[in-house]
Amino acid sequence: MPSIEVNGASLAYSEQGTGDPLVFVHGSLEDLRSWRLQMKPFAQRYHVFAYSRRYHYPNAAFGSRPEYSAGQHAEDLAGLLERLAIAPAHLVCSSFGGYAALCLAVRHPALVRSLVLAEPPLMPWLLNTPDGKRLADAFLADGWLPARAAFRRGEPEQGVRSFLNAVMGRDAFAHLSPSTRLALLDNAPALQVETESSEYFTPFTCSDAASIRRPALLLEGELSPPLFHLIVDELARCLPDTTRALIPGAAHAIHLGNPDAYNAHVLRFVQKH
Numbered sequence: 004m005p006s007i008e009v010n011g012a013s014l015a016y017s018e019q020g021t022g023d024p025l026v027f028v029h030g031s032l033e034d035l036r037s038w039r040l041q042m043k044p045f046a047q048r049y050h051v052f053a054y055s056r057r058y059h060y061p062n063a064a065f066g067s068r069p070e071y072s073a074g075q076h077a078e079d080l081a082g083l084l085e086r087l088a089i090a091p092a093h094l095v096c097s098s099f100g101g102y103a104a105l106c107l108a109v110r111h112p113a114l115v116r117s118l119v120l121a122e123p124p125l126m127p128w129l130l131n132t133p134d135g136k137r138l139a140d141a142f143l144a145d146g147w148l149p150a151r152a153a154f155r156r157g158e159p160e161q162g163v164r165s166f167l168n169a170v171m172g173r174d175a176f177a178h179l180s181p182s183t184r185l186a187l188l189d190n191a192p193a194l195q196v197e198t199e200s201s202e203y204f205t206p207f208t209c210s211d212a213a214s215i216r217r218p219a220l221l222l223e224g225e226l227s228p229p230l231f232h233l234i235v236d237e238l239a240r241c242l243p244d245t246t247r248a249l250i251p252g253a254a255h256a257i258h259l260g261n262p263d264a265y266n267a268h269v270l271r272f273v274q275k276h
Contacts, residue, residue, distance in 0.1 A: 004061070009082035015061050016054035020046030024089035025273065027053040028080060030098025031197060032163065032190045034059040037097065040262040045270065054083060058196055060189035071196045073099065074205035077106035084114045091116040093273050097258055099124055106205055108215045117276040118219040119269050120238070121257045122231040127204050129230060132237065138230040145169050151198035159191035166194060170255045172226065212241035220246045220272040224253035224260055231255060246272055
């Protein structure tokens with residue numbers, strides 16, 4: 004598997020197809036393998052890339068002074084696009100990958116052709132909504148803080164379980180196949196860095212979103228926790244050029260929960276831009 008050196012990190016990637024560039028940007032607990040149900044269908048029309056963000060499998064784990072922020076991953080993505088000479092690209096993103104892509108679109112707009120954002124976790128935005136603070140507090144209490152505590156106890160599987168249940172629904176981890184669980188555990192070290200990072204939520208405001216002059220598709224999973232729907236509501240209000248779609252039968256990992264509907268919506272959107 005090829006890799007590329009960007010900002011002091013080696014990022015593994017895969018590519019298929021020919022045509023306009025399209026880059027998949029994964030979320031927490033994911034890596035380039037997470038796009039296995041998208042690579043072939045999209046490669047029929049585009050030159051598609053999937054890469055693993057720093058600290059995620061199979062890249063090197065964190066060092067003695069790890070950093071993890073949407074801003075850092077935005078700069079890594081910028082470096083990857085520039086080094087591979089594939090800008091401007093369509094960016095198709097899951098969860099935290101969408102947070103990074105939003106930061107990239109503000110900092111380096113010339114690198115972006117369009118954005119597909121599936122429930123980016125802009126948790127600070129919840130504090131600006133009537134019911135948001137309660138939902139944010141519940142997420143911290145039920146998912147984020149228990150995951151951090153489990154990692155500190157040296158229990159990575161419990162850390163992954165706590166986080167996944169908070170973003171995907173109660174008992175989500177228990178219903179996964181053994182192979183999927185193993186893939187998630189490959190990325191437990193990255194999640195551990197996330198839960199310890201003091202810079203995780205790079206500042207990003209409604210005004211920042213309003214400055215983005217690129218078309219964006221906002222995707223929601225029908226079964227996703229309410230906090231993600233509130234965040235998408237706010238993004239739809241702030242971004243100037245948006246299309247919105249609800250994917251039936253899917254939770255937060257939308258591209259895996261209903262890949263047929265996901266692929267159809269995203270391909271239809273990208274083909275217009």
